[in-house]
Amino acid sequence: MADFSLSIRVWYRQNGRNLPWRNTNNPYFIWLSEVILQQTRVDQGLNYYTKFITNYPTVSDLANATEEQILNDWQGLGYYSRARNLHGTAQHIHQTLKGKFPDNFQDLIKLKGIGPYSAAAISSFAFDEKKAVVDGNVYRVLSRVFNIETPVDSTIGKKEFQDLANELISAEHPAEHNQAIMELGALICTPKAPVCEKCPLNHLCESVRLKNQSERPVKQKTTKTRNRYFHYLVYTWKDQLILKQRTENDIWKNMYEFPLIESSSEETPHELLGADQISRLYKHVLSHQKLFVRFYSFHHQPVDIKEDWKVLSRKDLNDVPVPRLIDRYLEEMI
DNA sequence: ATCCAGGTCG
């Protein structure tokens, strides 16, 4: 199957996008880009990548920042554990590893926030190690070209696809091969309406022959979601308002929100009936939860300000990391 | 309004 790698690499040289993280060998920059891109589209990730290499040009800069600063710059990207792990790993590299960035797959995968995909990506892109990446794009390309029905979200499937990817990767050009297969998945072998006419693999693709592209890849899990009912207390007076940090192992850990009453129904809790204003119902969907949210404004100071409440003025809002839901409400409120 | 994509961790 030397044909596979050569075909996609030739195609990639002609058709690959020119993205900023492809013009560097700096492992720190590549690490940043891979973590940002882990669950994010390129279009959205671009601005964050620029922001991060500007604000934190070296791993030491990242290590010396506060988690709050990093979460704040990460705000809006979602999956905030990525930002917390990024910070923790930067500190680990800066302090324990004395600033020496791990330079091989085995050491990279030990780091918090770096799994098999990212370790393969960084080790191949920055150090030319022959490690095959397997991400969502690769699952799609391989399941179609080889007509594989094993569910990609099963333990057995993960191994099967990783093994196949390992067999296909070019020994001489592992980095280019990895870029090429992912780019093919992103631009040609797309989830819906793949552009098979332009695909360099169409002559050997089993899904093209069988016309079953829409049935690949196979996934088994259907995610269950639960409903939650949030009632936010929005105290505003003069230029001040109150936020509180989420510290539990729950959604949005270490991000800020208004003081919260959570209940088991959409019904307004009685202690909030005296609010000066009640917002519309916001529906906010997460991967495993659907939030039904109302904001209850009080145009005065709270009677007692709890220990863990943070009083701040509106101009300081930019420095506090908040989830998209809170950000959206603030935009509408102001 | 509903559906879907996407790596890592505990």
Added chain:
DNA sequence: CGACCTGGAT
């Protein structure tokens, strides 16, 4: 193996 977030497509 279930949980984590958001935005884009339909």
